[in-house]
Amino acid sequence: MKNLPFFSRPRLILFVFFCSFVTAGVSAVPFAEKPPENESVQKLFARTLHLEPEVQGKPLPTNDWWTTLLANDGFPGRLYAYPFTVSANAQGVQIWYPLEWNQNGTEMDAGEPLVIEPIDPTPDSDPVEQILFDFEKDWASIGWTLEGNAFGDVPMTHGQHGSRGIVGKRYAASFYGQDGGLGKATSPEFVIEKDYLHFKVGGGSEKEILGVHLLIDSQSVYQEVGKKSNDLEWRTWDLRRYRGKKAKVQLVDESKGGWGFISADHFVFSKLSTTPKSGPFSHASTLNWGDWHVSMRLHLSKSKKADVTF
Structure with missing residues (x-):
């Protein structure tokens, strides 16, 4: 890159x-006054x-x-x-x-x-949008901790699972053990400094055993799941009540059944509630x-x- x-x-x-090319003479051709x-x-x-x-x-x-x-x-x-x-x-x-x-x-x-x-070279000091996590590097480089075998050694590529809607080349997905893989992926701690967090989600829909969570004081205050689809869609969390607090993002996969995986990508802080740009x-x-x-x-x-x- x-x-x-x-x-x-x-x-x-x-x-x-x-x-280099040679042009040939072209005879006069009638033109229509308007398209068909x-x-x-x-x-x-x-x-x-x-x-x-x-x-x-x-x-x-x-x-x-x-x-x-x-x-x-x-x-x-x-x-x-x-x-x-x-x-x-x-x-x-x-x-x-x-x-x-x-x-x-x-x-x-x-x-x-x-x-x-x-x-x-001259970025805004307080941009409207700010990328929090994008999964383009290995887990250790972005500071995430893993449990179990579901999330692999590095984030997944499109070619490994065929998911659409990802941003960049890699995304987080608990499909390394296919539907039977179990585990958690937890982000480093960060401070909530903007009003909204936008991100993309795919995978299974069972909230009891799957999900993308926002953890504050070790408690889940928000959760999102997929729609039984490999493809990722935008979701938004309203963080205005949590401004200034410390938080973590955690991906959880405790499912061994069909659609037993969770995917996520491109977490973006924003001042706006509207879906962010993908770049x-x-x-x-x-x-x-x-x-x-x-x-x-x-x-x-x-x-x-x-x-x-x-």
């Missing part, structure tokens, strides 16, 4: 291709474009791939810059280098991406494009952004 510092208008050139009336074309033209002011009004490519790039909500889909594929999400720029075909032979197996994350960037917009390049702008705030060209 590599870090990308912020500047007022940074520009990262990921790939440059030098190409069929549903798929109208749906394409109805999308909201996410363009920077300096390119608004510029003639746009209108095939589905290009329009999806220019109008996709939040962040673009995966783009090809052969032999690489490139995308972005709230965490940063993602680069894949496919080496072989999938088992069906229908497309290249992308594997895990290289993620280029930003570092803000530093809020969205991407299109800065420029041409026959051989695309530039997108990743937004951190009104004054901080990163420009990426590939």
Whole structure:
């Protein structure tokens, strides 16, 4: 994982291709005054474009791939810059280098991406959101203590269990012993300094023997469980009554039956009750494009952004 510092208008050139080609004469072609009336074309033209002011009004490519790039909500889909594929999400720029075909032979197996994350050299002294735990390192490095065999030596990866909705590459899950694994994972102690704690949860739903707990004075004051799903969903605890108190997060798995595991990821302190971003960037917009390049702008705030060209 590599870090990308912020500047007022940074520009990262990921790939440059030098190409030579010969153009052929093209005869005059009649153009329609308006697009066809069929549903798929109208749906394409109805999308909201996410363009920077300096390119608004510029003639746009209108095939589905290009329009999806220019109008996709939040962040673009995966783009090809052969032999690489490139995308972005709230965490940063993602680069894949496919080496072989999938088992069906229908497309290249992308594997895990290289993620280029930003570092803000001038962070806010009192940010709206603050990551508490994200499970991207081994348990010892993040200061958690383990009991039993359910949580393994390191947090789990997507490839080990196939869970969706995780943030980053790893998350906490008591599935190392599959449904029969038992144990607890307890965080280091922290002080509650913001009004809300947001996090993601998946797994089984039996509150008597599974759960994500908030412990204050060794007592559980909040608990969340999954919905019998591998996929993780956002949950929120209102901490206003506990401001200033010391607390711990504890994951508990005492179940040996079906859906006998608990998963959690990305604990974020926040001043707001609304679901937090999954990373530093809020969205991407299109800065420029041409026959051989695309530039997108990743937004951190009104004054901080990163420009990426590939």
